[in-house]
Amino acid sequence: MTTWGLIVETTVGTGDRKHTSGSVMAHLEGSRDEALRELETRARHYTPQHPMSARRSRLFRTTDGFDLVVDGVWDTFLTRFTVAELLRDSDAPPPPLPSAEAPSQAPEETPDEPVEPRPSVADAAPCDADGVPVKPSWLGRADLP
DSSP: OOEEEEEEEEEESOGGGOEEEEEEEEEEESOHHHHHHHHHHHHHHOOOSSOSSOSEEEEEEOSSEEEEEEEOSSOEEEEEEEEEEOOOOTTOOOOOOOTTTSOSSOOOOOTTSOOOOOOOHHHHSOBOTTSOBSSOGGGTOTTOO
């Protein structure tokens, strides 16, 4: 199934520091038409940071999304909403294993292997009255795994 990114680019800052900043609002799986419908809903309810005192607001449909043009007292600000197909994501979670490759059960422990008990903190390191070890773990205590 195709994954779509709902992208927003908006004018931020004012005066000489005014520039465009973009971000991904959401990811959506499905058809392009479904993604466009969701994007339209978000565009209609979006409130841009600038201008503070809007005089006029217009929402336009484009081939890839929507443009929101807001006229302020001294300047005009644009917010562009775009739908785009996700082709690659460097930080995507790994895909789930198919059911044939997924382990069916946790491996059982064999009774022949002896299990060594962990040493008690009280036995290995001196403790204060509250039971907290005096020597911290990062100083090379031997009683920690």
